Amino acid sequence: MSVEAYMAQCLGDPEHGYYATRDPFGIAGDFVTAPEVSQMFGEIVGAWLVYAWDLAGAPSPVRLVELGPGRGTLMADILRVSARRPDFSAAISVHLVETSPVLRAKQAATLAASGHRADWHDSFANVLDGPILLVANEFFDALPIRQFIRLEGRWRERLIGIDGEGRLAFGLGPGFLDQGPEAPEGAIREVSPAGEALTAEIGRRIAAEGGAALIVDYGYLHGGPSETLQAVRGHAFTDPLATPGEADLTAHVDFAALVASAAGVGAAVHGPISQRQFLVSLGLLERAGRLGAAADEAARAEIRGAVERLAGANHMGELFRVLAITSPGLDPPPFGPSI
């Protein structure tokens, strides 16, 4: 099978898939995401969404959409901070795109006190047309990728099968591709058809109906061909073929491909910029100072640690990037001029 089919089954199989069977987040789980590090992440994202809504002419009604909301923490923080703008709160309806029943239940519990009703959808295509404000944190890295290997001056698809001893192993597809960029012999190239198609759909909606989207993930912009498929279990890297359905499988996001997908359908694209630049430009340090002023020394140390994890160069600050997509003519801060 293709790497794409393997990844999709490992993560999404309704009975045995990784997300379908557990809540993977937090210290006891497999990994910790930015909204789980600190409320400051969701507060800043929420402030950006309200600002983008203002720039877009405050459309009402507007659908507030989150792709892959995990435990619902980011959406809860967005709703709490945006409640300071009653006109925004009155305009939004909340839409969560989530396939895992375990995580849907968790999201419902997290959002129960928010004062907003939420609707769940299996895919973004099921969210009805109209202006949207969309956010996706660590969602695109979970979308399946295809891998190709450069052999004899051409690209051949990498597949997964069973070796002579009955174990999962990488192998080669039957044919060569006629197209693709030049690369050294043995190079690996990844593409995400699902990620590109979804970004084009988001861009098409926003160009036609108005609104804005914020995509946050780890990935590369001008990386050469390389392999980024990885498996994480219990906060450690593991062999992607060793325990299918038991480890989180991800690939780094090709931001240049997402930019091209959204720009190609007529949306305005901003960035990507680093998560550090996004958060610090929008007031992370000031917010940390305000929270710290009301806290004791132990809590202050925790806030300092959260700033370091979210924005530090050795943590999420540089590896994670933020891409915004808006209707044409909008230039939301802190991005430079749009593409």
Ligand code: SAH
């Ligand atoms: N945004 C959250 C969680 C990121 S993990 C956070 O930052 O904490 C990825 C999330 O996407 C999980 O909620 C997972 O169940 C969901 N997911 C993964 N693939 C999906 C798909 N193809 N369709 C819908 N949801 C998906």
